[in-house]
Amino acid sequence: MNYTISEENYLKTIFLLQETEGTVSTNTLAEKLQTKPASVTDMMKKLDAKKLLNYKPYYGFTLSAEGKKIALGIIRRHRLWEYFLCNKLNFGWEEVHLLAEELEHVGNKKLVDRLDAFLGFPSYDPHGDPIPDSKGRVRNIRKIPLHQLPALRPAEVCQVTNQSSEMLELLHHKQIGIGTKLEIKKFFDFDHSLEIKMKNSTITISEQLAQNIFVTYEQDL
Amino acid sequence: MNYTISEENYLKTIFLLQETEGTVSTNTLAEKLQTKPASVTDMMKKLDAKKLLNYKPYYGFTLSAEGKKIALGIIRRHRLWEYFLCNKLNFGWEEVHLLAEELEHVGNKKLVDRLDAFLGFPSYDPHGDPIPDSKGRVRNIRKIPLHQLPALRPAEVCQVTNQSSEMLELLHHKQIGIGTKLEIKKFFDFDHSLEIKMKNSTITISEQLAQNIFVTYEQDL
DNA sequence: TTTAAAATTTAGACAAAGCTAAAAAAATGC
DNA sequence: GCATTTTTTTAGCTTTGTCTAAATTTTAAA
Ligand SMILES: [Mn+2]
Ligand SMILES: [Mn+2]
Ligand SMILES: [Mn+2]
Ligand SMILES: [Mn+2]
Numbered sequence: 001m002n003y004t005i006s007e008e009n010y011l012k013t014i015f016l017l018q019e020t021e022g023t024v025s026t027n028t029l030a031e032k033l034q035t036k037p038a039s040v041t042d043m044m045k046k047l048d049a050k051k052l053l054n055y056k057p058y059y060g061f062t063l064s065a066e067g068k069k070i071a072l073g074i075i076r077r078h079r080l081w082e083y084f085l086c087n088k089l090n091f092g093w094e095e096v097h098l099l100a101e102e103l104e105h106v107g108n109k110k111l112v113d114r115l116d117a118f119l120g121f122p123s124y125d126p127h128g129d130p131i132p133d134s135k136g137r138v139r140n141i142r143k144i145p146l147h148q149l150p151a152l153r154p155a156e157v158c159q160v161t162n163q164s165s166e167m168l169e170l171l172h173h174k175q176i177g178i179g180t181k182l183e184i185k186k187f188f189d190f191d192h193s194l195e196i197k198m199k200n201s202t203i204t205i206s207e208q209l210a211q212n213i214f215v216t217y218e219q220d221l
Numbered sequence: 222m223n224y225t226i227s228e229e230n231y232l233k234t235i236f237l238l239q240e241t242e243g244t245v246s247t248n249t250l251a252e253k254l255q256t257k258p259a260s261v262t263d264m265m266k267k268l269d270a271k272k273l274l275n276y277k278p279y280y281g282f283t284l285s286a287e288g289k290k291i292a293l294g295i296i297r298r299h300r301l302w303e304y305f306l307c308n309k310l311n312f313g314w315e316e317v318h319l320l321a322e323e324l325e326h327v328g329n330k331k332l333v334d335r336l337d338a339f340l341g342f343p344s345y346d347p348h349g350d351p352i353p354d355s356k357g358r359v360r361n362i363r364k365i366p367l368h369q370l371p372a373l374r375p376a377e378v379c380q381v382t383n384q385s386s387e388m389l390e391l392l393h394h395k396q397i398g399i400g401t402k403l404e405i406k407k408f409f410d411f412d413h414s415l416e417i418k419m420k421n422s423t424i425t426i427s428e429q430l431a432q433n434i435f436v437t438y439e440q441d442l
Numbered sequence: 443t444t445t446a447a448a449a450t451t452t453a454g455a456c457a458a459a460g461c462t463a464a465a466a467a468a469a470t471g472c
Numbered sequence: 473g474c475a476t477t478t479t480t481t482t483a484g485c486t487t488t489g490t491c492t493a494a495a496t497t498t499t500a501a502a
Contacts, residue, residue, distance in 0.1 A: 027449065
């Protein structure tokens, strides 16, 4: 029912790795956690005994339903604290991750739910990652920089980093703003520019510009 | 330079005990920390080796200057988080101590100083205990319920708990309010009532009333 | 399909922090 | 001042989480 800081760090990291990789391997996890493969194996045995893992020796592991539930709780705390640090204590989004790594292990549910309410139930952390709600549910919409959007996926501009006048002039000229709906038609490998289709036009934008435009899109589909 | 959660709990508890007791004994500390005397001795050796203690085996211990500095940092974090929990997350003052016991071990200085600023540099935690500033200085003024005020110590009413109309009627009748200056002349053992001297009068008040009137006073002198 | 390389697990050790039981020192009582 | 009680320390064990080195299993290459 209660987990050590070390166990929590393993659970969280497995969750994040298996989102992209499916099954997680001993070496991959060891590298992410800055530890040794032998230590990972030891911990996997323990988490397996606690039924938090599907573990087949030599063939990697994934989280059980219970393991996922716990991981989502940790991720919720991490991202809520990141949001708090950025939006209440005025930290930059690049500073908050390390601090949240510590705060995420204060696990009291009432505290976390009150913090959530205090912050106005935010949907995304400062890096655009979705914050699970108090029941561990995650919205399927993700916020990413435009150049990471998969091709042909309908999306909507939700944030523009770099607020320089040059940037804003360019956006105005291309008629891009918060709420603009678009989708990527084509990536050009030569200079990593993109062709994007908007409601009434199709235009090309540079990699630098795309990196500073954030969009939301449906995860599945 | 960096201390474990266990070391921090020992340092903080020694600090708080030695404030009232002077030198701290093995058994006293063990009881406060809900551990065994043998464990205390082990830890005292370690803290002594790190030069955080003045430790003479069999004769108890006090914190070194460095030990005090670290303890004040922990106490600062504890009390700031308690303030945050009460005043921002609407916890009752009786709920916050246990939560702060965990949060106090997130030690990043920038985080704590920003939290302090966010809260408006509060001087007291929800229990009336003073919050050390970012340099570890503590104001010498303490807030306590009136019945705990030492006799003949000039003090000032700063808070009235129990806001019932009966209570307020009584305060009005006796001409006591926030800011009233007073000192205790005499304790009566029979019913624990008190005789207090105010600017223009000397009156007697009951124990129940005194328990609900909080006063500030200078610690030393 | 056999062999070499890579990945994973096991074996054995260690440091931190706790415990119990026994020994030693200090305090108390007569 | 000596004996008894209380307090504190020491000795030896346990658990958690880590490590290195060796053994084992899987994978890839020849
Ligand atoms: Mn993060
Ligand atoms: Mn984040
Ligand atoms: Mn407290
Ligand atoms: Mn307090």
